[in-house]
Amino acid sequence: MTLRYRAAVLHQAHTPLEIETIAAASIAPLDVLVRVRAAGLCHTDLEVIDGSLRYPMPIVLGHEAAGVIEDVGPAVRHLKTGDHVVLSWNPHCGHCYCCDRGLPILCEEYLAKGPRAVQFDGTCKARRANGEELKHLMFLGAFGEYCIVQEQQAIAVPADIPFDRACLIGCSVMTGVGAVLNVAHIGHADTVMVIGCGAVGLSAVQGSRLAGAAKIIAVDIDEGKLALAQRMGATHGVHANREDVAAAARQETAGRGADVVIEAAGNATAFRASVEAVRPGGEVVWLGKIDVNHEVNFRWGALMQEKRIRRSSYGEARPARDFPMLARAYLEGRLMLDDLITQRIPLDGVNAGFSALREGKVIRSVITFG
Helix, strand or coil: CCCEEEEEEECCCCCCCEEEEEEECCCCCCEEEEEEEEEECCHHHHHHHHCCCCCCCCEECCCCEEEEEEEECCCCCCCCCCCEEEECCCCCCCCCHHHHCCCHHHCHHHHHHHHHCCCCCCCCCEECCCCCECEEHHHCCCCECEEEEEHHHEEECCCCCCHHHHHHHHHHHHHHHHHHHHHCCCCCCCEEEEECCCHHHHHHHHHHHHHCCCEEEEEECCHHHHHHHHHCCCCEEEECCCCCHHHHHHHCCCCCCEEEEEECCCCHHHHHHHHHHEEEEEEEEECCCCCCCCCCCCCHHHHCCCCEEEECCCCCCCHHHHHHHHHHHHHCCCCCCHHHEEEEECHHHHHHHHHHHHCCCCCEEEEECC
């Protein structure tokens, strides 16, 4: 019997998502059927809605999710019905040029199929009531009561972690913490500056604390977010509309600049500030995104003196390794996820949730399913 379920579907950029009853495909041998219990609203979803990130449509958005395994394909070996899982949006083949070099985020199959908004086996896993094929954002399409993904994308985590907290691990927390623990090189005496205190930036603040940074300077234009950053481990807060960001970094480091700057704001001003604030020989990790065709200008002198600049999309995630580690860190009280959630909303509230995200009123809105 065909499984039918409710999902949020985007038919055209700059229009609201529509809640529809859609039909799931049959699961393939390597697939698992996940009953989605919680899904976070991310800026990447918003970029698709606002038209700066272009995908074929109609499409089911949502790529930060957690749920329960409802069914497994006959070739699935490591998951079973009832497992609690966090979903990864970075499936990879494991044998292409980039996978062989430890860069699954650049997997050739992943990069070829991702823009087509199909699942990793090249097919779509849901249809509208009229039979029209639906696309899936980032190999998931998790703004629905169910989704079908490959086994490698569903990572089992302890059942003790609530779904609304667990879903954050699938994107924002992995990106922010991973940028610090997996990408940057932070020593125990180092000063880290984090520009932008949304869900990703606040996760980077916490990653810096876990890495043992001596000073953590949080930068934002929202007093509430700066206060939250300090509760999560930042030692200093800088209001970017009132203080010079680079000068603040030098003031706290005897004039040198920060050893590592994590940019998580996603605008040209933040990109420029990051390279001005880092010390000679220091490291900059860019996490934020803007339209791919947008040009950003830099003062050439800010790029000199052996500074290293790195772009990271998913914190060099190894989901099977990192997701359970992050879940344990939460359960042990070392990773604060509760305060990242500004509001919990039903699926029908998804458009209001994105309006709040667009206006900068929330850290994370999380859709919760019964």
